[in-house]
Amino acid sequence: MGLRLPTMLKDAGLTALVAAALGIFIVGFHTVDVGSRTGLSFDYQFGDLGVALVVIFFGRLGLSLAAEGLRWPAIALGAAMIAVGASPLRLPSSFLHWFVVLGGVLLVIRAAWPSATHAISSFAKTPTGRVVDHLGNQWAGWLLLTLAVVLPFTPMADQKTMDLGVLILTYVMLGWGLNIVVGLAGLLDLGYVAFYAVGAYSYALLSTQHGLGFWAVLPLAGMMAASFGVLLGFPVLRLRGDYLAIVTLGFGEIIRLVILNWVDLTSGPAGIGSIPGPTLFGAVFAETAPTGKQTVAEMLGIPFNSNHRLIYLYYIILVLALITNLFTQRMRRLPVGRAWEALREDETACKALGINPTNTKLTAFAIGAMFAGFAGSFFAAKQRFISPESFTFIESAIILAIVVLGGMGSQVGVVLAAVLLIGLPEWFRELGNYRMLAFGLAMVMIMVFRPRGLIAHREPSIRLHPVKARGSG
Amino acid sequence: MAYFSQQLINAITLGAIYGLIAIGYTMVYGIIGMINFAHGEVFMIGAFISLIGFMICSLLGIGSAPVAIVLVLLLAMAFTTVYGWAVERTAYRPLRGSFRLAPLISAIGVSIALQNYVQLVQGARPKPGGQVVSGGFTVFSADGFDVRVSWLQIIIVVVTVVLMAGFTWLIASTSLGRQQRACEQDMKMAALLGVDVDRTISLTFVVGAALAAVAGMLFLMYYGIIDFFIGFLAGIKAFTAAVLGGIGSLPGAMLGGLLIGLIEVFWAAYFSSEYKDVAAFSILVLVLIFRPTGLLGKPEIEKV
Numbered sequence: 001m002g003l004r005l006p007t008m009l010k011d012a013g014l015t016a017l018v019a020a021a022l023g024i025f026i027v028g029f030h031t032v033d034v035g036s037r038t039g040l041s042f043d044y045q046f047g048d049l050g051v052a053l054v055v056i057f058f059g060r061l062g063l064s065l066a067a068e069g070l071r072w073p074a075i076a077l078g079a080a081m082i083a084v085g086a087s088p089l090r091l092p093s094s095f096l097h098w099f100v101v102l103g104g105v106l107l108v109i110r111a112a113w114p115s116a117t118h119a120i121s122s123f124a125k126t127p128t129g130r131v132v133d134h135l136g137n138q139w140a141g142w143l144l145l146t147l148a149v150v151l152p153f154t155p156m157a158d159q160k161t162m163d164l165g166v167l168i169l170t171y172v173m174l175g176w177g178l179n180i181v182v183g184l185a186g187l188l189d190l191g192y193v194a195f196y197a198v199g200a201y202s203y204a205l206l207s208t209q210h211g212l213g214f215w216a217v218l219p220l221a222g223m224m225a226a227s228f229g230v231l232l233g234f235p236v237l238r239l240r241g242d243y244l245a246i247v248t249l250g251f252g253e254i255i256r257l258v259i260l261n262w263v264d265l266t267s268g269p270a271g272i273g274s275i276p277g278p279t280l281f282g283a284v285f286a287e288t289a290p291t292g293k294q295t296v297a298e299m300l301g302i303p304f305n306s307n308h309r310l311i312y313l314y315y316i317i318l319v320l321a322l323i324t325n326l327f328t329q330r331m332r333r334l335p336v337g338r339a340w341e342a343l344r345e346d347e348t349a350c351k352a353l354g355i356n357p358t359n360t361k362l363t364a365f366a367i368g369a370m371f372a373g374f375a376g377s378f379f380a381a382k383q384r385f386i387s388p389e390s391f392t393f394i395e396s397a398i399i400l401a402i403v404v405l406g407g408m409g410s411q412v413g414v415v416l417a418a419v420l421l422i423g424l425p426e427w428f429r430e431l432g433n434y435r436m437l438a439f440g441l442a443m444v445m446i447m448v449f450r451p452r453g454l455i456a457h458r459e460p461s462i463r464l465h466p467v468k469a470r471g472s473g
Numbered sequence: 474m475a476y477f478s479q480q481l482i483n484a485i486t487l488g489a490i491y492g493l494i495a496i497g498y499t500m501v502y503g504i505i506g507m508i509n510f511a512h513g514e515v516f517m518i519g520a521f522i523s524l525i526g527f528m529i530c531s532l533l534g535i536g537s538a539p540v541a542i543v544l545v546l547l548l549a550m551a552f553t554t555v556y557g558w559a560v561e562r563t564a565y566r567p568l569r570g571s572f573r574l575a576p577l578i579s580a581i582g583v584s585i586a587l588q589n590y591v592q593l594v595q596g597a598r599p600k601p602g603g604q605v606v607s608g609g610f611t612v613f614s615a616d617g618f619d620v621r622v623s624w625l626q627i628i629i630v631v632v633t634v635v636l637m638a639g640f641t642w643l644i645a646s647t648s649l650g651r652q653q654r655a656c657e658q659d660m661k662m663a664a665l666l667g668v669d670v671d672r673t674i675s676l677t678f679v680v681g682a683a684l685a686a687v688a689g690m691l692f693l694m695y696y697g698i699i700d701f702f703i704g705f706l707a708g709i710k711a712f713t714a715a716v717l718g719g720i721g722s723l724p725g726a727m728l729g730g731l732l733i734g735l736i737e738v739f740w741a742a743y744f745s746s747e748y749k750d751v752a753a754f755s756i757l758v759l760v761l762i763f764r765p766t767g768l769l770g771k772p773e774i775e776k777v
Contacts, residue, residue, distance in 0.1 A: 021555040026518065027594050029525045040528060040602055045594075188574065235762045241573075242508055243761055246716045249709065250754035261747040393705070397581045404578045437589040443582025444564045451571040 008064040015060040016053045023049050047092040059103045066111040078107030152311045162310040171422045173321035175402040175414035177371030183409035185364035186344025188245040191252025195225040195369035197391035199376025204272040214278035214381050225373025226366040233365040260388040271387025278381050285309035324371045407453025416454050475618040480742045486626045488734025489633035493688035494711035495726040497681030503657045503721035510580040513708015514587035515682050519553040519689025520699045524602045538605045549686040557682025591701040599700040603693040629691045713757050719770025
């Protein structure tokens, strides 16, 4: 393969050149404020840029080596990069150490990838592998569920874990809700967070101004969000594809801007505070109960623990999420659910068969919105403070990303994607701003390497000719 | 009347900037049918490169404004196009032929990554700069109200008109334009007839990024302050403009940009500035209800 080396070097050099063009101004000239006068000055970062370019050169070289099947040289190069990054050598900034190490790790993974996938696929062909595969397909969901149910009783259930669990489950629920709209009915909704906001503000306003409790408002919030879904859906659902997407995006922004500016109702950017949390048979989760009520600790005769509230919230959202999932599973078997899926596949054929596309889409839209409304009022009850900042477009984008990255229409995929996209970044909160950068790059990389999502395989809800024997197709 | 004329002048200036960004969206949509969410971020990077360019010019002692503007314009266009090209090459090209939502999610990822990248390397604080042109003249006075046009507004409108004319010529009568239109109609057939589809799509992104860079520079000069987040709102508005005009149609993008500028400025001037974005989006919804493919869009032909 000696002949290929000059080509690879040239390729790596070109990559570094492009990176140099990308970085020279944005990275090389760091602008800093000087004093109070409106002026900026430069803080040159060419040292950092130079090191980064060298890393990019060798990284690209390693990738070409791996692509040529030269596994060991690529792994050696990756290991060398990890060693340089971890060494006490003083690079211009600590970020560069991370950059070098991460580049090396990715390179090693890339080089080892073909043999790893080969090993996995050959294992799946052995009898034991087949059993594991079968069990995995059938029981993965139940396994996850058991894990979720027993989590609060395990020793690792400290406050941080439970907080994270509640957050992940909220996104799982939102993902399952949006899955009805995007995965089943095939409508691209970029403004899903609007319904989430409607649910959250419904609960916040009804509870703080009219004294209604969480359980009374929950169905109301769902209905409220669903009627907003109908309100939006009715005029626009005859639009196709991307026109619908931009209208939903616009609708999401309209709701956010109205919440932001209708100060009399929503107190605008200041948000709504001191929202009561959910109660358990009228008992509140607090150390001391307000007059006329009792605390859960008193009712059950157990010592007060601030974790109880979190565990309670955790089970509420778990049940809500499971209801969403179960509902979706049952809907798929009903005529309307079949009509959604048919509509996703071919609208013209559906019209020819007498399905009313607008009404069918409207039901999907309203039901998806309803679940977002439930999740929203849960969110308000959990946070006890909401402001328009929680309902920006980026939230819609993250929920959509969870659905698509999970593999559209796959329920377990949504869980995996939510854990990956929400859990990991929260866990690495110390990384600060690098977190969102990594989040964006991870989205791109998952899409590039698994464009059909993490769980790409999906059983059709119904087959024309039932498959007789397993494993034949 | 005087107040109205003043607002009209402001609206046309704003609309010109939106129109320039909208072309990038509409071209990419026309050719590969994807919403390039990262385009707003490319515009933001163009604005940042312009800011740095203006600072370098003043460091080098280039005092004359026209020279500085031309230099920075070329610099920003040259280096922003690299971003457009690199984004297409790394995040979209591997997904070509994949299902419809894959490039969209990838684009949202690129958008988040670029925003945070700029925030990390340049800081989150708003950056002032780029105000090299000042002054203007009074067109007429009525009812004790002076209608003023600043030199900058004239520059913005002139640059936009020149670029759009050049761009229309590029699409209508160069070989690149022919190839682009061919790919837009039928990518497979174009490839069979010897059009290098990958190269054409790359060039589409490059041209779009160049226009976004110009818009970024004009935005910087007009407002005098930028931060890493400007790409989001400008991108959404420009995309709304592209849809309003009929996505895939170039005159539509220009018209849409102008309309969004008009709606925004007049709503802010006569009603309330808080709800100007709500007005823009509401009018988009209204237009789409009555003309589902936008103002100048061609109706889609459904084939079974």
